[in-house]
Amino acid sequence: MWRFGDLEFNHISKKYKNKMHYLIYADKFYFEKEIAEKGYLEIVDGVIGNFYQTLPDNMDWEIRDFSNFSIAPGLIDTHIHGFMNYDFMDLDGEGVLEISNKLPSTGVTSFLPTLLTDSADNIETACRILADNAALASGAKIQGIYLEGPFFTQKYKGAQNPKYFLDPDLVIFNQWQNAANGLIKKIAIAPEKKGAINFIKALKKQGIVVALGHSDASYDQAVAAVEAGAEVFVHLYNGMSGLHHRNPGMVGACFNTDDSIAELICDGYHVHPGAVKTAINIKTTDRVALITDSIRTNGMPEGEYTLGEFSVIYKDGTVRLTDSSNSLAGSCLKLIDAVNNVIDWGIVTPQEAIKMATLIPAESAGIADICGKISKGYPADFIVLDQNMKLQETYLNGIRVYQCNSLIEGDSQNK
Numbered sequence: 001m002w003r004f005g006d007l008e009f010n011h012i013s014k015k016y017k018n019k020m021h022y023l024i025y026a027d028k029f030y031f032e033k034e035i036a037e038k039g040y041l042e043i044v045d046g047v048i049g050n051f052y053q054t055l056p057d058n059m060d061w062e063i064r065d066f067s068n069f070s071i072a073p074g075l076i077d078t079h080i081h082g083f084m085n086y087d088f089m090d091l092d093g094e095g096v097l098e099i100s101n102k103l104p105s106t107g108v109t110s111f112l113p114t115l116l117t118d119s120a121d122n123i124e125t126a127c128r129i130l131a132d133n134a135a136l137a138s139g140a141k142i143q144g145i146y147l148e149g150p151f152f153t154q155k156y157k158g159a160q161n162p163k164y165f166l167d168p169d170l171v172i173f174n175q176w177q178n179a180a181n182g183l184i185k186k187i188a189i190a191p192e193k194k195g196a197i198n199f200i201k202a203l204k205k206q207g208i209v210v211a212l213g214h215s216d217a218s219y220d221q222a223v224a225a226v227e228a229g230a231e232v233f234v235h236l237y238n239g240m241s242g243l244h245h246r247n248p249g250m251v252g253a254c255f256n257t258d259d260s261i262a263e264l265i266c267d268g269y270h271v272h273p274g275a276v277k278t279a280i281n282i283k284t285t286d287r288v289a290l291i292t293d294s295i296r297t298n299g300m301p302e303g304e305y306t307l308g309e310f311s312v313i314y315k316d317g318t319v320r321l322t323d324s325s326n327s328l329a330g331s332c333l334k335l336i337d338a339v340n341n342v343i344d345w346g347i348v349t350p351q352e353a354i355k356m357a358t359l360i361p362a363e364s365a366g367i368a369d370i371c372g373k374i375s376k377g378y379p380a381d382f383i384v385l386d387q388n389m390k391l392q393e394t395y396l397n398g399i400r401v402y403q404c405n406s407l408i409e410g411d412s413q414n415k
Helices: 093-106 120-134 170-179 196-206 219-228 249-256 273-283 335-344 350-356 359-364
Strands: 002-004 007-009 021-030 035-044 047-052 062-073 075-080 108-116 145-151 184-189 209-212 261-265 288-291 303-307 310-315 318-321 382-385 391-396 399-403
Touching: 021 350, 075 093, 075 145, 075 288, 075 335, 075 359, 093 108, 093 120, 093 391, 093 399, 108 120, 108 391, 120 145, 120 170, 170 184, 170 196, 184 196, 196 209, 196 219, 209 219, 219 249, 249 273, 261 273, 261 359, 273 288, 273 335, 288 335, 288 350, 288 359, 303 318, 335 350, 350 359
Parallel strands: 021 062, 075 108, 108 145, 145 184, 184 209, 261 288
Antiparallel strands: 002 007, 021 035, 035 047, 062 382, 303 310, 310 318, 382 391, 391 399
């Protein structure tokens, strides 16, 4: 007998009792380009199989019935510094594993640990620790490393530490990449920094995604960076030169470069919903990636914490530096909440919101070949949503790793 919430289902056959081979029946399935209703999705040894609109004759497999629920791809967070009082710059392997274990509670099944600006030595150490622990992570999958810094500019430093800012340096980057055992997938830079264009071109040849942010670049400098190979604008609107009719700045460059992807922090604090709608109207949902920019305060009670060498205070839904700038310092946003926010604000459909938290982030980090959608041959990393788009369960490789408290009733279907 298998139980989901108040529903009970008999195993159709004992044939597959000791194998992970089952069918999921659900009201909706969020596929890459469409929503399929009332069908059967095959899971075979942790991998997505075929989808059937109707059950084939003589198919004697276990059926897991999610009537009144929807199945969506696991969420992909490509910009996350920390969670539940851990931070990747703590230089602590145990913390890395703890974040991985806890992220499925937010619907995240794959992520890019994001390193903050710090000394070159500390960044190298953090890269080595992440590389050593990536394969050990048993929760959300570490799909690469994202370096947010240190090649930034003073004016839009945000919560980045300017005493460690450098000009782009390929030798230093290669040292970090060696320490990371090739795991660095993405790096953010300010395009006005000395040597930025040549740096972008060199990393493009290595297959590294270059993002643009924490920058006072002019419109022309930002466009030139995109033309050189940069692909992403870091948390659009935040930490960059804004849009003005006589100086379009970084925001204008993002709007006018069709192939670039804009990150957005949709917590209602970093970006006004009206500005979110403007960005999505211009970029389309195919070019906007929802991110969290989450730090250690996420999932913790209000109070004082640290971000790198800075003190921050978490209060009233925001995290801010305690210095005179009062600058926002990351977020306490969960990615599933970002999905619900853009839906509740009336900006996008549920399918579009899911896409912006799965496929588009994966594409923005160059990892869409291994995660970000429900498709045959992909890992069976998916989430279960109720009719209000609220997270109920999270699965990794076809195995449930999270169930919301309201559904826990002694179910041991994956034991």
